[in-house]
Amino acid sequence: MSRQQEKFDLAELEGRVAVITGAGNFGIGWGLAKYAALNLHMHVALIDLHEATVEQAAADLRVMAPDLGILALACDVTSSADLSSALERIDVHFAGKGIGAVFANAGVLFNNSILKSDIEDWETTLNVNVLGVVKTIKAFVPRLQAQAEKSIFCTTASVGGLVRGDGGAASYQASKHAVVALTESLSFEIARKSPQVHVRVLCPCIVSTSLMKSSQLNKSAKNAPASTDVASIKPNEMVLGMTPERHAEQVFDLIADGKFYLVTDNVRPYVDHDFPFDAMNIIAERFDNLKELQLDNADAFKTPAEGYPSSILKGPMFRAQTTIGNKD
């Protein structure tokens, strides 16, 4: 067991800076930003594509944490130039404070099968979800390596990056499998040289956010990435989803516990119900298939009465969801 797997005393992050991409629409990134500021007393740099949305999120956080530095940065994570100027602005704004955590969390989701999907959606998905993470690593990891203090570099993949492809969101799942693999690679690459940088991959199950809406909005606004007239989107209220705030609590609990794969299931105490996503069993199915060199696609033959024809969306949470429904 290397130092990469060590427990992390979160108190060491106090007074340092948390950098979070994809933090402008009150989703997972916002939850992490709020937790970092309110619970860990970290200064926060929120990054997102549109100035208006990320400024709004930062303004809300400044009200909650008036004693901390909260910086909003409009930045396209598919642009290395944007990311380096974001780091320059962080250095100037938070001079002498040191970066304690970076979350490469921005992402998009276009829910479609391979045969029905647009190639353009694949390009956007791979650009943002994969190359955006690679570029964020290249921009920020050397800085963390140059610091002697312990820090966290966490990518956001998905539970979809650990399970079998299920035919519903092919480009998304392919991109998230890539994020898991490239984060494992990063951990190996820097393990000996920079053990103070704790590399982690976040694999959320279901968090109530506006990912599908923000993806569509960013797609339609892509020619004006820094536009100021894009309004923030508030998350959907999924009946059984985790709130971004309680999700963040689980993320930091897993980091503190020294985990590498931060699989955040919909379980107590992070939700108030007993219908988990069942991530570990669904992940295990993939590895059982691999051991037999077989793909069990029986889930594709489900009738509508039996639920979604999906190898992923089938645990207690989804069985209950079909009867309880969502508020949008």
Ligand SMILES: NC(=O)c1ccc[n+]([C@@H]2O[C@H](COP(=O)([O-])OP(=O)(O)OC[C@H]3O[C@@H](n4cnc5c(N)ncnc54)[C@H](O)[C@@H]3O)[C@@H](O)[C@H]2O)c1
């Ligand atoms: N919500 C879930 O249940 C869930 C589950 C698994 C993984 N995830 C992942 O969590 C991450 C955050 O998503 P979320 O669900 O909180 O939704 P969200 O919409 O709140 O966050 C995604 C953010 O990424 C930003 N973004 C998109 N393209 C960008 C770009 N080129 N540059 C900068 N920012 C960009 C969007 O504007 C948006 O604010 C994503 O990577 C997503 O794939 C979410």
